[in-house]
Amino acid sequence: MSIPSTRINIPIRTDPTSNLGSFELIETTLREGEQFANAFFTTEKKIEIAKALDDFGVDYIELTSPVASEQSRLDCEAICKLNLNAKILTHIRCHMDDARVAVETGVDGVNVVIGTSQFLRQYSHGKDMNYIAQSAVEVIEFVKSKGIEIRFSSEDSFRSDIVDLLNIYRTVDKIGVNRVGIADTVGCANPRQVYDLVKTLKSVVSCDIECHFHIDTGCAIANAYTALEAGAKLIDVSVLGIGERNGITPLGALMARMITADRDYVLSKYKLHKLRDLERLIADSVQVNIPFNNPDPTEERSE
Template identity: 35%
Template sequence: MQDYSVNQFLKLAKTPKIDIEVCDVTLRDGEQMPGVVFRADEKLEIAIRLNEVGVEIIEAGFPVVSEAEKRAVQDITNLGLDSKISVLSRSVPKDVEVALDCDVDMVSVFIATSELHLKYKLHMTCAEAVKCAFETVEFAKDHGLIVRFSAEDATRTDFDLLKRLYRKAEEYRADYVSIADTVGIMNPRTTGYLVSEIKKEVDIPICMHCHDDLGMALANTLAAAEAGAKQLHTTINGIGERSGNTPLEELLVALRVHHDVDRYDTTKLTPLSKLVQSCSGVMMPKNKAVVGENAFAHESGIHVAAVLEEPRTYELYSPEMVGSARRIIIGKHTGAKALKYITKKMGYDLKKDEICLLAEKVKRCSEFKRPISCDELRRLIHDLDIEVVYPGP
């Protein structure tokens, strides 16, 4: 394990040890992103890749939605992956029956518990809603499934009520209770407090399902883990409804850097991200953490010079760790040392004054607000009134 300097602050802050597992919900919650539909073959490929990363649980879908969705879930369960396969279930036994037909390992039985959702969505009293939920939990347990009881909109539910519901879920033999921050209202401090208080109420594991409406899904998920949450929910690239969910790739790298959790194969993260971008049509910003095109790109002369000497100066972790590669960008901020390195890689051996001339040309060309390709750089070199020496391959 690389010795990240941040570890000194973890020790000073007395950061607790964590015991976690990851449940990726890309194939269910991720597909609820407007305009995203995964074909059956795409779902299979994504599930296989998640299994290769080492994700413990894959939420494969919501099989009661359609026959096609049910068949896709069945195809995934038939792969015989090491990852457990879970599906979503409303608080009705019919959904559990469909899950059983798919031969899944786990169901996530959910019911909205906030006054807002009960009044305007379910049009039910709390007593009516939870009666349906716990009857469904009991039905699923009687049929041999692992059951996660999920309180939808938990973070806007009356706190005393929420604690009672989770205690009741444990009485009904639920294997997990799940906190769904459905509209992303939490921050790390409130998340940590909520999880630690729920942990006092139940002995079964707690799950944390975060949305990113305030841009804090990752931070909240980490705070939940540090407060004792066991199961952390993610989607690849953070796709999902509205602003999306906790990004798998960011969580796994953060767990490795901050908590020495190194059992996941992070070298597969960038290829997996690209696969999901292709299948979903949702392209990541260039500056996206971990998997963005610019995550390991360097242009500034000072930065490039340091990175060429020792990559750790401006890279917290190596690009190879996440299946990516370093890129040295030619542009307005590219210095002489970087140009010397790039041109040598291209097969040229330019003298110091020639590099300076080339740097001036690069700066003038880059005023068009775009980086310069190697082919363009080659033309600039040949346009110089110098004798070009080729040192060989």
């Protein structure tokens, strides 16, 4: 005797502050991706990539700091002149010299970062939290005076003291940053830690929250999804996940995850049929093969 199959639908419980159906992408192949071993993008290639990303529909394109080199500054200016739909950002240190150069390139916004963990404060810049707060206020107020967007992010957030983090985020939120950033710089965070930190941060700031996850321990996609579920608004991604060490949250893989959460939203914003060409463009540019098990958000899934 055959037993009839029964379809069981298990509802997904989401937080009321969830942004699973209203997230935005900060695409950083032209910043984080430039730290990949084989990433030597010419100006022409950067323009080609920027146009392809814009055509796909990303909300923001992040570029290497214009103080990294004279060529980086010129490339930044060239991409700003393309008049793309995506907003153009550049990523700088929390330092006035960097900020002065960045605002002159024509970018729509500046992403400011400084290390807040004990490790980076001791071995990177050697500054205490009071110095960090003073520098952040000075840079933020200057960038805001130029009428462009500003994000402040801690670096190595998940190994930073929670009291230090919340204090600096409160400070920059009060002076009007557009968003604050959480960075899992060494890829050590797990989804439960991400949920707890985003929820806690959400309770003390009124601005948007951006998250940057490295994939060292394999959790970047799960962490990105969890961050949105907890109330973060923006996720940093790169094509094929290229970046420092073994990279960050991959654009295509995150799309495959998000289309299961809100298919209509994803399809209304992003041209998924352009994704494979975009991945081939980057794979060819950095001389890697597209992984055989690369997630594909365009695949039909049985109901």
